[in-house]
Amino acid sequence: MTSIPPIPPINTLIHDLNSNSSSRHRISLGKSLDPNRGKPWSPHRLSPTGQQILHTLSHSNSLHLDLELDLDHVLRPLLLSDHPHPASDILGIIKALGFSNKCDLALAVFHWVRTNNSNTNLFSSSAIPVIIKILGKAGRVSSAASLLLALQNDGVHIDVYAYTCLINAYSSSGRYRDAVNLFNKMQQDGSMRSRGVAPDLYTYNTLISCCRRGSLYEEAVHLFQQMKLEGFTPDKVTYNALLDVFGKSRRPQEAMKVLQEMEANGFSPTSVTYNSLISAYAKGGLLEEALDLKTQMVHKGIKPDVFTYTTLLSGFEKAGKDDFAIQVFLEMRAVGCKPNICTFNALIKMHGNRGKFAEMMKVFDDIKLCNCSPDIVTWNTLLAVFGQNGMDSQVSGIFKEMKRAGFVPERDTFNTLISAYSRCGSFDQAMAVYKSMLEAGVVPDLSTYNAVLAALARGGLWEQSEKVLAEMEDGRCKPNELSYSSLLHAYANGKEIERMNAFAEEIYSGSVETHAVLLKTLVLVNSKSDLLIETERAFLELRRRGISPDITTLNAMLSIYGRKQMVAKAHEILNFMHETRFTPSLTTYNSLMYMYSRSENFQKSEEILREVLEKGMKPDRISYNTVIYAYCRNGRMKEASRIFSEMKDSALVPDVVTYNTFIATYAADSMFAEAIDVVRYMIKQGCKPDQNTYNSIVDWYCKLDQRHEANSFVKNLSNLDPHVSKEEESRLLERIAKMWS
Numbered sequence: 001m002t003s004i005p006p007i008p009p010i011n012t013l014i015h016d017l018n019s020n021s022s023s024r025h026r027i028s029l030g031k032s033l034d035p036n037r038g039k040p041w042s043p044h045r046l047s048p049t050g051q052q053i054l055h056t057l058s059h060s061n062s063l064h065l066d067l068e069l070d071l072d073h074v075l076r077p078l079l080l081s082d083h084p085h086p087a088s089d090i091l092g093i094i095k096a097l098g099f100s101n102k103c104d105l106a107l108a109v110f111h112w113v114r115t116n117n118s119n120t121n122l123f124s125s126s127a128i129p130v131i132i133k134i135l136g137k138a139g140r141v142s143s144a145a146s147l148l149l150a151l152q153n154d155g156v157h158i159d160v161y162a163y164t165c166l167i168n169a170y171s172s173s174g175r176y177r178d179a180v181n182l183f184n185k186m187q188q189d190g191s192m193r194s195r196g197v198a199p200d201l202y203t204y205n206t207l208i209s210c211c212r213r214g215s216l217y218e219e220a221v222h223l224f225q226q227m228k229l230e231g232f233t234p235d236k237v238t239y240n241a242l243l244d245v246f247g248k249s250r251r252p253q254e255a256m257k258v259l260q261e262m263e264a265n266g267f268s269p270t271s272v273t274y275n276s277l278i279s280a281y282a283k284g285g286l287l288e289e290a291l292d293l294k295t296q297m298v299h300k301g302i303k304p305d306v307f308t309y310t311t312l313l314s315g316f317e318k319a320g321k322d323d324f325a326i327q328v329f330l331e332m333r334a335v336g337c338k339p340n341i342c343t344f345n346a347l348i349k350m351h352g353n354r355g356k357f358a359e360m361m362k363v364f365d366d367i368k369l370c371n372c373s374p375d376i377v378t379w380n381t382l383l384a385v386f387g388q389n390g391m392d393s394q395v396s397g398i399f400k401e402m403k404r405a406g407f408v409p410e411r412d413t414f415n416t417l418i419s420a421y422s423r424c425g426s427f428d429q430a431m432a433v434y435k436s437m438l439e440a441g442v443v444p445d446l447s448t449y450n451a452v453l454a455a456l457a458r459g460g461l462w463e464q465s466e467k468v469l470a471e472m473e474d475g476r477c478k479p480n481e482l483s484y485s486s487l488l489h490a491y492a493n494g495k496e497i498e499r500m501n502a503f504a505e506e507i508y509s510g511s512v513e514t515h516a517v518l519l520k521t522l523v524l525v526n527s528k529s530d531l532l533i534e535t536e537r538a539f540l541e542l543r544r545r546g547i548s549p550d551i552t553t554l555n556a557m558l559s560i561y562g563r564k565q566m567v568a569k570a571h572e573i574l575n576f577m578h579e580t581r582f583t584p585s586l587t588t589y590n591s592l593m594y595m596y597s598r599s600e601n602f603q604k605s606e607e608i609l610r611e612v613l614e615k616g617m618k619p620d621r622i623s624y625n626t627v628i629y630a631y632c633r634n635g636r637m638k639e640a641s642r643i644f645s646e647m648k649d650s651a652l653v654p655d656v657v658t659y660n661t662f663i664a665t666y667a668a669d670s671m672f673a674e675a676i677d678v679v680r681y682m683i684k685q686g687c688k689p690d691q692n693t694y695n696s697i698v699d700w701y702c703k704l705d706q707r708h709e710a711n712s713f714v715k716n717l718s719n720l721d722p723h724v725s726k727e728e729e730s731r732l733l734e735r736i737a738k739m740w741s
Contacts, residue, residue, distance in 0.1 A: 045088070045092055046089055046092045046093070046096075047085065047088075047089055049077050049078070049089065050078075050088075050089030050092060050093060053074055053075060053077065053078070053089070053093060054092075054093050054096050054097075056074050057074060057093065057097065057102075057105060057109070058096070058097070058100060058102070071108060071109065071112045072112070075109070075112055075113075075116075078090065079116065087127075090109070090113050090127065091126055091127050091130065093109060094106050094109055094110055094127055094130055094131060094134070095130055097109065097134075098130065098131075098133070098134035098137070101138070103134055103135065103137075103138040103140065106131065106134050107131060107134075107135070107143075110127060110131045113127070125156070125157055125158070125159060125162075128148075128151065128156070128158060128159075128162045129159075129161045129162040129164075129165040131144075131147070132144045132147070132148065132162055132165040132166050132169065133165045133168070133169070135147070135169065136165065136166070136168065136169025136170075136172060136173070137169075137172075139173060139441075141166075141169045141170055141172075141173045141175060141178075141443075144166055144169050145166060145178075148162065148163075148166060160199065160200060160203060161202075163182060163203070164199075164202060164203045164206050166182060167179045167182055167183060167203065167206055167207055167210065168206050168210070170182065170210070171206070171207075171209065171210030173443060173445075175443060175445070176210055176211065176216055176445075176446075176477075176478075177477065177478075179207060179210045180207070180216075180219060183199065183203070183207050183223075199227075199230070200232070201227070201232045201233075201235065201238075204223055204224075204226075204227040204232060204238065205235075205237050205238050205241055207223055208220050208223050208224060208238065208241040208242055208245065209241040209244070209245075211223070211245050212241070212244050212245050212248050216245070216478060217245050217246055217249040217251055217254070220241075220242055220245040220246075221242075221254075224238070224242055234265070235267075236262075236267050236270070239258055239259075239261070239262040239267060239273070240270070240272050240273055240276060242258050243255050243258050243259065243262075243273060243276035243277060243280070244276045244279075246258065246276070246280050247276040247277065247279035247280035247283065248279070248283070249280075250280065250283040250284045250515075250516070250517075251280060251284070252277070252280040252281040252284045252286055252289070255276065255277050255280040255281075256277065259273065259277060269297075269300070269302070270302065271297070271302050271303070271304070271305050271307070271308065274293060274294075274296075274297040274302060274308065275305070275307045275308055275311060277293050278290045278293050278294060278308060278311050278312065279311050281293060281315075282311055282312060282314065282315030283315070284516065285315075285319060285516060285547060285548040285550060286548065287312075287315050287316060287319060287321070287324070287548070290311075290312060290315060291312065294308060294312065304335075304337070305337065306332070306337055306338065306339065306340050306342075306343065307342075309328055309329070309331070309332040309337055309339075309343070310339070310340070310342045310343045310346055312328045313325050313328045313329055313332075313343065313346050313347070313350075314342075314346040314349075316328060317346055317347075317349060317350040317353075318550065319548070319550050319551065319582070320550055320551025320552075320554075320582050320583055320585060321580075321581055321582055321583060322350060322354065322583035323581055323583060324581065325346075325347075325350055329343070329347065338370070339370060339372075340372065341367065341372050341373070341374070341375050341377070341378065342377070344363055344364075344366065344367050344370075344372060344378070345375075345377050345378050345381050347363045348360050348363050348364060348378065348381050348382065348385070349381050349384075349385065351363060352381070352382070352384075352385030352386075352389075353385065353388075353585070354583070354585055354586070354617060355389065355585075355586050355617050355618045355620070356616060356617060356618070357618065358616075359616070360382075360385065364378070364382070374405070376407055376410060376412065376413065377412070379398065379401075379402040379405075379407060379413070380412055380413055380416040382398045383395055383398050383399060383402075383413070383416045383417060383420050384416050384419065384420060386398060386420065387416070387417075387419060387420020387421065387423045387424055388419075388420070388423045389620070390423065390424050390425070391424070392420075392421065392424040392426055392429075395417070395420045395421065395424065399417065409440070410442070411437070411442050411443070411444075411445060411447070411448065412447065414433055414434070414436070414437035414440075414442060414448070415447045415448050415450075415451040416451075417430070417433045418430045418431075418433050418434055418437075418448070418451040418452060418455055419451045419454055419455070421433060421455075422451075422454065422455035422458050422459075423458070425458075427455060427458070427459050430455045431455070434448075434452060444477075445477065446477050446478070446480065446483075449468060449472055449477055449479075449483065450480075450482045450483055450486065452468060453465055453468055453469070453482075453483055453486035453487070453490075454486045454489075456468065456486070456490055457486040457487070457489035457490040457493060458489070458493065459493070460490060460492075460493035460494030460495070461490060461494065462487070462490040462491050462493075462494040462496050462499065465486065465487050465490040466487070469483060469484075469487060481513070481515040481517040481518055482517065484503075484507075484512060484518055484521075485517055485518060485521040487503065488500060488503060488504075488518070488521050488522065488525045489521070489524075489525055491503065491525070492525035492526075492528060492529050497529060497531075500525060500529070501534070504522055504526075504534070504538075507519070507522065508541065514545075516542070516545075516547045519538055519541055519542045519545070519547065520542065520547075520549070520550065520552065520553045522534075522538035522541075523535055523538045523539050523542065523549075523553050523556050523557065524552065524553070524556045526538055526560075527556035527557065527559055527560040528556070528559075530560065530563065532560055532564060535556070535557065535560050539553070539557055551577075551582050551583070551584075551585055551588070552587075554573055554576070554577055554582060554588075555585065555587045555588050555591060557573050558570055558573045558574070558588060558591045558592070559587075559591040559594075561573065561595075562591045562592065562594050562595030563594065563595070565595065565598060565599065567595065567599070570591075570592070570595060574592075586612065586617055586618075586619070586620060586623070589608050589609075589611065589612050589617075589623070590620075590622050590623055590626060592605075592608050593605040593608050593609060593623060593626040593627060593630075594626050596608065596630070597626050597627065597629050597630035597633070598630075598633075602630040602631070602633065602634055603630070605626060605627050605630040606627050606630070606631075606639075606643070609623055609624075609627050609643075618650070619650070619652075620652070621647075621652055621654075621655055621657075621658070624643055624644075624646070624647040624650075624652065624654075624658070625655075625657050625658050625661065627643050628640045628643050628644060628647075628658060628661055628662075629661050631643065632661050632662060632664075632665040633665070635665075635669070637662075637665065637666075640661075640662065640665075644658070644662075653685075653687075654682075654685070654687065655687065656682070656687055656688070656689065656690050656692075656693065659678055659679075659681075659682040659687060659689075659693070660690070660692050660693055660696065662675075662678045663675045663678050663679060663693060663696050663697065664692075664696040666678065667696045667697050667699075667700035667701075668696075668700055670700075670704060672697065672700075672701070672709070672713075675696070675697055676697070676713075676720065679693060679697075679720060679721070680720060683720075683721055688723070689721060689724075691728075691731075694714075694717070694728070694732055695732075695735070697710075697713060698710045698713060698714065698732055698735060698736055699735075699739070701713065701736075702736060702739040702740065707736065707740055710736050711733070711736060714729055714732045714733055714736070715729075717729060717732075
């Protein structure tokens with residue numbers, strides 16, 4: 001079994017925050033009144049001395065000199081007795097340095113003030129939340145937590161705003177559990193409450209929002225109920241944040257109840273409200289309901305915006321309904337709604353997932369024509385598309401282009417690379433990316449764990465998958481439906497059918513939440529395990545619960561019916577796809593090619609290949625190998641060779657499956673010279689023969705009572721294949737002996 005480096009826990013860095021300092025007046029919370037918000041920094045609130053100091057620091061290279069001596073020289077004028085407001089200047093300087101992304105310098109100024117605060121009132125408690133926000137924005141959340149602890153241990157008063165800023169920093173870095181732990185500390189610590197450090201409405205809103213990316217909807221509901229018990233009245237921000245949590249968690253019914261309560265309490269929904277609702281329905285696969293919501297918002301005089309259209313477009317793309325997705329895009333352009341980079345990213349993903357790489361790159365070029373610029377998601381989407389198509393050289397090329405464009409890999413990029421390389425079969429490279437991520441100081445989040453679980457699943461490494469899930473369930477990171485989906489795939493790929501079935505029963509019984517994603521996964525894993533009854537059970541349960549199947553689910557049904565030669569059932573699925581306007585994917589066509597390649601109507605497989613090409617899609621190796629098999633199986637070697645030539649002309653490299661199909665056919669027809677010529681050719685092309693390659697030849701020698709020729713072939717095999725091992729030669733000789741025993 002392949003070993004992987006141990007996955008580190010997402011350490012909770014919250015320590016004891018008790019303090020004996022006396023209670024002071026709390027800073028009022030709410031939206032910042034900073035006049036610089038969203039604009040270039042303006043130092044107009046600094047004194048002339050403060051402005052001069054800021055100019056010196058901003059243009060200084062002192063960080064590689066004696067920083068303490070330089071700061072002492074630069075900041076000394078603030079200690080003069082005639083300076084009117086030194087604390088105000090210090091606060092403005094720290095803010096300005098943070099605004100300019102000079103995090104280290106801002107922190108150095110903060111520490112200098114703490115050191116020199118004995119004789120003058122340089123230090124203001126207002127500087128604490130500011131420096132916490134700066135550290136959080138720079139991704140240095142552990143440093144922010146350590147700083148807050150050190151200040152608290154020094155007896156410095158820390159108000160609720162500072163703690164709320166740390167909660168926000170945890171949320172932004174994906175450390176949702178740490179955010180919840182700190183919030184609980186604020187609630188439960190009596191000494192903190194006595195100092196006025198208790199959650200207020202802003203704290204609750206911040207924490208509910210932080211539940212969004214972690215899909216922590218249960219925690220969000222608990223917070224919502226708790227804030228009402230504490231006497232706080234939810235405002236529009238609260239309701240929109242809760243709606244967003246349900247949207248990201250794919251829970252449309254709960255989201256609708258929030259809307260109803262929101263309206264009952266006199267809050268009119270906005271475009272933000274409806275966009276969260278539409279997102280919930282779209283992510284849940286309820287696309288007709290999502291469209292109805294768009295109509296409803298128009299009737300209420302709320303104009304759909306770019307987020308509305310992009311959410312719908314993305315929903316249809318994920319469901320495999322490309323025609324609807326294009327209609328949404330055309331309507332968006334017709335009403336004068338300008339697409340943003342998220343819109344282009346959804347289109348790139350749609351074309352890429354269908355193998356339409358020319359259209360995908362055209363959309364990429366259109367980004368610049370619309371005065372947009374590719375963002376990190378654009379690059380991540382390209383990485384994911386090439387990764388899922390097994391194009392590892394393109395993955396590496398895009399990653400280099402991304403860095404050349406000035407983008408620094410972040411957590412989502414690392415997550416995408418882990419997924420991309422594992423899809424390409426480069427498991428070791430995927431784990432190397434994970435190791436690089438840790439070395440870069442990037443903290444794993446739920447998406448990281450899910451990417452690692454998906455990589456383990458592809459290798460069938462179910463034991464390691466169980467260990468990762470156990471770590472997550474211990475509280476480091478709450479698993480979601482995608483985590484459990486990967487576990488099912490790990491069982492299926494590891495041939496652990498009993499474990500897979502046992503886990504399926506937990507899902508059906510509700511012991512594990514019966515989520516739509518898990519029911520769809522049960523269709524997939526049972527289909528690829530060739531379990532017809534179990535596949536149909538999962539599909540019927542999906543329909544019974546009113547959950548719309550997506551293109552992947554329908555392809556899984558088509559695949560198992562095709563493999564079982566259940567042509568009528570396969571056509572039922574095809575008709576359903578046509579009636580519900582699903583766009584067939586390459587996987588759809590490959591399943592049909594497979595079904596016909598094993599039937600009397602084998603020539604139909606090439607007709608389907610031609611249909612794929614006519615639709616502008618790019619067939620893959622599976623497509624060509626299937627048609628080659630159809631002709632070889634029926635002794636039509638001329639047609640098989642023609643398809644082989646087309647395959648090479650399309651820039652696809654034939655693999656061992658391609659060559660083995662020809663070798664097995666020639667051997668079965670006693671054409672051993674031709675079979676050996678194919679072996680010689682494949683080796684020359686850099687394709688390494690596998691056990692099936694040589695099994696076909698020796699097996700047919702034996703079946704045709706040519707034992708002497710079989711032994712002679714093995715004894716002379718090193719002349720044909722200089723890299724064949726002695727172990728392989730021994731294995732083949734034993735195989736011959738068993739067939740004659």
